[in-house]
Amino acid sequence: MNPFLAAAAPHGTTALWYLTRATGLVSLILLSATLVLGIVSSVGWTSERWPRFLSQTVHRNLSLFCVALVVVHVVTTVADGYVPIGIADAVIPFRSPYRPIWVGLGAFGFDLLLTVAVTSGLRRRIGVRAWRGVHWLAYACWPIALVHGLGSGSDTRLPGALTVDVLCVVAVVGAAGWRLAARRTIRPGRRVGAAASGAVVLLGITVFALTGPMQPGWARRAGTSTALLAQLGSGTGTTSSSGRAPGPAPTTAPAPAGSTGSAPATTFSSALSGTYSVSGPDGAGLLKVVISMRVQGDGLPLVVTLIGPAVDGGVSMTSSQVTFGVQQGVVTSLEGSTVAATVGGSGVSENLTMQLALDRATGAVTGTVSGTAAGRSGEGSGR
Numbered sequence: 001m002n003p004f005l006a007a008a009a010p011h012g013t014t015a016l017w018y019l020t021r022a023t024g025l026v027s028l029i030l031l032s033a034t035l036v037l038g039i040v041s042s043v044g045w046t047s048e049r050w051p052r053f054l055s056q057t058v059h060r061n062l063s064l065f066c067v068a069l070v071v072v073h074v075v076t077t078v079a080d081g082y083v084p085i086g087i088a089d090a091v092i093p094f095r096s097p098y099r100p101i102w103v104g105l106g107a108f109g110f111d112l113l114l115t116v117a118v119t120s121g122l123r124r125r126i127g128v129r130a131w132r133g134v135h136w137l138a139y140a141c142w143p144i145a146l147v148h149g150l151g152s153g154s155d156t157r158l159p160g161a162l163t164v165d166v167l168c169v170v171a172v173v174g175a176a177g178w179r180l181a182a183r184r185t186i187r188p189g190r191r192v193g194a195a196a197s198g199a200v201v202l203l204g205i206t207v208f209a210l211t212g213p214m215q216p217g218w219a220r221r222a223g224t225s226t227a228l229l230a231q232l233g234s235g236t237g238t239t240s241s242s243g244r245a246p247g248p249a250p251t252t253a254p255a256p257a258g259s260t261g262s263a264p265a266t267t268f269s270s271a272l273s274g275t276y277s278v279s280g281p282d283g284a285g286l287l288k289v290v291i292s293m294r295v296q297g298d299g300l301p302l303v304v305t306l307i308g309p310a311v312d313g314g315v316s317m318t319s320s321q322v323t324f325g326v327q328q329g330v331v332t333s334l335e336g337s338t339v340a341a342t343v344g345g346s347g348v349s350e351n352l353t354m355q356l357a358l359d360r361a362t363g364a365v366t367g368t369v370s371g372t373a374a375g376r377s378g379e380g381s382g383r
Helices: 014-043 052-080 100-121 128-135 137-152 159-182 188-211 226-233
Strands: 267-279 286-295 301-311 319-324 327-335 338-345 348-359 364-376
Touching (some): 014 052, 014 137, 052 100, 100 128, 128 137, 286 364, 301 348
Antiparallel strands (some): 267 286, 267 364, 286 301, 301 319, 319 327, 348 364
């Protein structure tokens, strides 16, 4: 019997998931406030209680705070591991396997924001004219960040997130309109052009939000892989109110035979690649075989662990564990190069079939995985 499966990739905690969502929303608020204060400062508005230098100081400090919070947003997204987004995906646009366009816009906006922050720190060295030219990129950061949040976020349809988005839009549009009306030095042609451009951008974002993220099925249309969609709901298409699939509930056995209820058939088939390792035997004479694999195309982690006594160069399984994304389960069959497993979360189970090839010389693993919804564990069992 061939040894299979390699060490599990660590899963993000719920705290990281909430932190990345919260920092994303707060970053949009701070970026909007920074833009509004920058406009207030450029218009030259002052009062007895709010001198101009205060606008400039708060604007600068908010900008730095915004950059720092975006960095936290990026780090927590990568560290959480819930979706396959790597550190390179956060800075190189449009290479992420997860929602590549919308995550890519976030990376592009992050690059622009860093460029503005760095050149602001070098303002005296590069000159005011060069700094001012780069500083205009801040206006581009805001709509890019807004579309990124709408397209890649899991909270878009929640009332709280919608309220934040609408308030940010109202604040920025109002401030931009005030600047166009108050700055008499702006030529009429440029004034009309800027107003028309802003209106087109705003209309485009509105149409995109209403026809895209606000509509059912956006996760699939946004570029979420079939494997990830399958493990999110195992064919039920449901997630928790947080936008994340319900927390994993370890499965200790496959769905009972004769179960009458079943989820809609959800299938997928993808290539796998990874590595495997063998450790032991331990004091009880048991080997531990672990394969760490990822689904090609989306990077979703698939980890199988076998424990048992050594038999004919392999292992005779006495216990096992399977982790697929956020789902957990067990191996149900191990025959040659074919591994069958059942994984589940929140009562929903899914059957996986893996065809694996191991290279003993390099420790590399290649193969394929297919999955089908198995229904709700416990249905028809009298519970």
